[in-house]
Amino acid sequence: MTNDVIIQFKNVTKQYDNDPPVLGDVSFEIERGKFYTLLGPSGCGKTTILRLIAGFTEPSIGEIYFNNKNINHVPANKRQVNTVFQDYALFPHLNVFENVAFGLRIKKLKNAEITAKVKEALSFVNLAGYENREIREMSGGQKQRVAIARAIVNEPEVILLDEPLSALDLKLRTEMQYELRELQRRLGITFIFVTHDQEEALAMSDEIFVINEGKIQQSGTPTDIYDEPINRFVADFIGESNIVKGKMMNDYLVEFVGREFECVDKGFNENETVEIVIRPEDLEITALDRGKLQVKVDSQLFRGVHYEICCYDKDGNEWLVHSTKKAAVDTEIGLYFDPEAIHVMRLGETEEEFDRRLETYVDGASHHGK
């Protein structure tokens, strides 16, 4: 473990009662001072990871480390972690100042110190002067900032944010994305942010963990994950993708739709069956004979910055193209792409393989207790 690692999960499985595990053998490291996002569909286990870090629940199997110390049994109020909840969980009968001061009063700090710290936290979130406002007089975005001030005033090492922007309308949500990102940079505290919104994750994060069915499918920077999705789930979940079956002939040579194409991928078995991803914006419309693929245009939508053109090849594969050029419906056109636009993925686990693996965790968990 390097010195910069603040949180480490080692083979963590979480199971409630005798249900299948909601997290299966999850291992990862969180580095100090970065903005992390846990991204995945509803029910995939994101909140469970936050609850394990916060100390609201314990792992069924595995270990959690904080600053190199095992914290499996450390109670929530003894952890250097604060949570910002989706519904903010502010106290409606207390004003802004007292909401932010709450944790400091419990710690029995002196009044002068409390006032100084609350003022500093409020000015960090651009709410200086709002001390005496009632919570009900604050807008959604302002309540959000009070909740963040209440978290940062305790000077935690890590702030956990559970879908904190989901109650806001789109415009305010985008503004708060910038604000939160900027705030994290200024504070230098580790943020772990939960969302099921892929655009939000791409815009805000240093590192993203893409989660599905209790398992981290891929972790990496937004560009890593967008440009090199590791499997069909990630490719589909992050942005739009064209995915077709193919065969890896050799290093740097792949076959799909009955033709061989130069690519930049290597390290596969000869003739290994693979899946190919090409992003819609990496396909360029060209004359039929100049295209690497020949397709027929099925439909076209104007999306403001580009046209979204849906085409089919001779094998019936759908190809979505984002292009500033128009194409005529029912005509045949060529699609051109660079070798770098092709992303080759190993075939993912089948559902049966995944279920079988989960069953082995269930067996393991029942031996270790809850």
Ligand SMILES: Nc1ncnc2c1ncn2[C@@H]1O[C@H](COP(=O)(O)OP(=O)(O)OP(=O)(O)O)[C@@H](O)[C@H]1O
């Ligand atoms: N206390 C609990 N007892 C039993 N099952 C639970 C408990 N808490 C969560 N679960 C189950 O664990 C699974 C994962 O839940 P979790 O809240 O971690 O998912 P999530 O990815 O955060 O989803 P969402 O985006 O909908 O909040 C779900 O199937 C949920 O029903």
